[in-house]
Amino acid sequence: MTDDETSNNEIATDASTQPPFFVPGVGAAGMDADRLAELLDAVGGASNLAIMLLRDRQLLDQARLRELLGRQATLLSVPSDGDRLQPGRFYLPPAETVVTLEEGRIRLRALIR
DSSP states (O other): OOHHHHHHHHHHHHHHHHHOOOOOOEEOOTTHHHHHHEEEEETTTTTTTTTEEEETTTOOHHHHHHHGGGGGGGGGEEEOOOOOOOOOEEEEEOOOOOEETTEEEEEEEEEOO
């Protein structure tokens, strides 16, 4: 068995042992922060959702979002490139970042303008 075959088997096993979940992206640019907090309060901790928050840095920062989330602030994660996506969490990637998902992992790269 080659390294490539081993890697593919590990991915397949990992994917088959985790129940499927959805990854909605929420564009927070221009959204009233209180409305965003209401939305996240309604869906927070759902075992079939991993919510990706996409934002404008000037409109919503991590400290303000944690304040708005209150008791659910523990569900907020600032991902790093390569982190495994987990259901029941909110993800707040850095502003000016392109976010993609690859085999269950978050991939981040700088936005080039």
